[in-house]
Amino acid sequence: MIRYHASWVVPIEGEPIKDGWVMVNGGRIVALGRRAANDTTKGIELGDVAVMPGLVNAHTHLEFSYMRDQVPPASSFTAWARQIINERRNAPHPLKDPRVIDAIDGAIDELLRCGTAVVGEITNTLFVTFDKLAKSALAGVVFWELIGFNMGEDADFDKILQQALEDLGDLPRTEKVRASLAAHAPYSVAPLFFRAIKKAVDKMPFVPSSVHLAENSEEVELLKTGAGPWQTLMKDIGSWNHAWTAPGVGPVQYLDNMKFIDDRLLVVHGVQMSPDDLELLRERGATLVTCPRSNAHTGAGVPPILDFYQSGVRVAIGTDSLASSPDLNVFAEIATMHALAPSVPAAALLESATIQGARALGFDADYGTIEPGKLARLIAVDVPPGTSDVEEYLVSGIHPGQIRWVQS
Numbered sequence: 001m002i003r004y005h006a007s008w009v010v011p012i013e014g015e016p017i018k019d020g021w022v023m024v025n026g027g028r029i030v031a032l033g034r035r036a037a038n039d040t041t042k043g044i045e046l047g048d049v050a051v052m053p054g055l056v057n058a059h060t061h062l063e064f065s066y067m068r069d070q071v072p073p074a075s076s077f078t079a080w081a082r083q084i085i086n087e088r089r090n091a092p093h094p095l096k097d098p099r100v101i102d103a104i105d106g107a108i109d110e111l112l113r114c115g116t117a118v119v120g121e122i123t124n125t126l127f128v129t130f131d132k133l134a135k136s137a138l139a140g141v142v143f144w145e146l147i148g149f150n151m152g153e154d155a156d157f158d159k160i161l162q163q164a165l166e167d168l169g170d171l172p173r174t175e176k177v178r179a180s181l182a183a184h185a186p187y188s189v190a191p192l193f194f195r196a197i198k199k200a201v202d203k204m205p206f207v208p209s210s211v212h213l214a215e216n217s218e219e220v221e222l223l224k225t226g227a228g229p230w231q232t233l234m235k236d237i238g239s240w241n242h243a244w245t246a247p248g249v250g251p252v253q254y255l256d257n258m259k260f261i262d263d264r265l266l267v268v269h270g271v272q273m274s275p276d277d278l279e280l281l282r283e284r285g286a287t288l289v290t291c292p293r294s295n296a297h298t299g300a301g302v303p304p305i306l307d308f309y310q311s312g313v314r315v316a317i318g319t320d321s322l323a324s325s326p327d328l329n330v331f332a333e334i335a336t337m338h339a340l341a342p343s344v345p346a347a348a349l350l351e352s353a354t355i356q357g358a359r360a361l362g363f364d365a366d367y368g369t370i371e372p373g374k375l376a377r378l379i380a381v382d383v384p385p386g387t388s389d390v391e392e393y394l395v396s397g398i399h400p401g402q403i404r405w406v407q408s
C-alpha cells in the first residue's frame with residue numbers, strides 16, 4: 001500500500017482536492033482524500049504537482065507519424081487532402097520501411113511523455129500499430145479504417161466485412177488493446193459500405209466504432225449538391241462513383257438516415273456541424289471527438305467548441321496525426337480549445353481529455369478518473385507553488401517537461 005501526497009489531486013470525478021492524497025495498492029486506487037492539518041500519516045511527497053488520471057487521446061493516426069512537419073498547412077481541406085494523397089502514393093511501405101516504423105515508435109514514446117494512458121488509433125494496415133500498442137504501456141482501441149467509394153455495383157460488402165472480421169480475429173489476444181472497424185468519411189465510403197460496416201460492428205462484442213464527419217465544407221457541398229472540389233478530386237484520382245447520387249442533406253443527417261450513428265460511435269471533427277446536428281448526436285449518445293489544431297492546419301477551419309459544449313453532446317479530444325498536428329500533446333489541444341472558447345468551464349475540458357474519451361473507447365472501468373478500484377495510471381503535472389485555480393492552470397498549456405508518471 002503506497003500513499004502519495006500532492007499539493008493538488010484532480011480526480012475529475014468531483015472537485016479538485018487541495019493538499020490531497022491518493023492510496024494505491026497493487027496498481028489500483030484504493031482511496032483518496034484531503035490531508036487535515038494534524039494528519040501525520042507518512043506518504044511519498046510529490047510536491048507542487050497536480051495528480052490526475054492519465055489522459056485519453058481519442059484520435060490519432062500513428063502510421064502517419066513519419067510525415068511530421070512534411071505537409072504544409074493548406075487553405076482548403078481538399079487542397080490538403082491532395083497533398084496527403086500524393087504523399088501516400090509515394091509512401092514507403094508501412095510494413096517494411098524503417099522510417100515509418102521508427103516514427104511510430106517515436107510517436108508512442110511521445111504519447112507517454114505527454115501523459116497519455118489511452119489512445120483511439122486509426123490504422124490502415126491493422127497489424128503494425130496494434131502490435132506496437134499492445135507491447136507499450138498504452139491502452140486503447142485500434143480502428144481498422146475502411147475506405148471504398150467506387151466499389152462497383154457487384155461489390156460483395158458482406159464478404160468484404162466477413163474477411164475484415166476474420167482478420168481482426170487473427171490479432172493476438174490482449175485486453176489492453178482492442179480492435180474494431182471504422183468507416184473513413186462520407187466522401188470515401190459508399191452508402192452500402194457504410195451499412196455493411198455498421199452491421200459488422202454490431203455483431204462484435206462491445207467495441208466502439210469511428211468516422212470522420214462534417215470535417216470540411218467541401219464534404220457538406222458534396223452531400224448537398226453532388227459536386228464541388230471533392231467530386232473533382234475523386235475523379236482526378238479515379239475513385240469517383242458515377243452511380244452515387246447526393247442525398248441532399250448534411251453529413252450528420254446522411255449517416256443518421258443510414259442508422260450509422262449510435263452510442264458506440266466516435267464522430268471525429270464536426271467542424272461544420274450546426275446546433276441541430278449536435279443535438280442529434282446528443283440524442284443518439286455518440287461522442288464527438290474534436291481536433292482543433294489539425295482542423296486549422298488542414299484548412300478545415302475552426303470547430304465551434306462553444307456550440308459543442310452548449311449542445312450537451314459528449315466531447316472527447318484527439319490530436320489527430322503528426323501529418324497535421326505539431327505534436328501528440330492533448331494538453332496543447334486543451335489549451336487551443338480554451339483559447340477558442342474561454343467560457344467553457346476548465347473542468348469540462350479536463351473531463352473531455354479523460355473520462356469522456358475513456359468512456360467512448362470503452363475503458364472507463366479502469367481509466368479516466370481517480371476513483372477506488374480504477375487503475376493507478378496517474379500523472380503528476382508540475383504546478384507553480386501557491387496555485388489557487390488548478391483546473392484553470394491545467395487548461396492553459398502544459399508541456400511534456402512538466403509531466404511524469406506517478407507509477408511507472
Ligand SMILES: [Zn+2]
Pocket residue numbers: 059060061122212268320321
Ligand atoms: Zn483522422
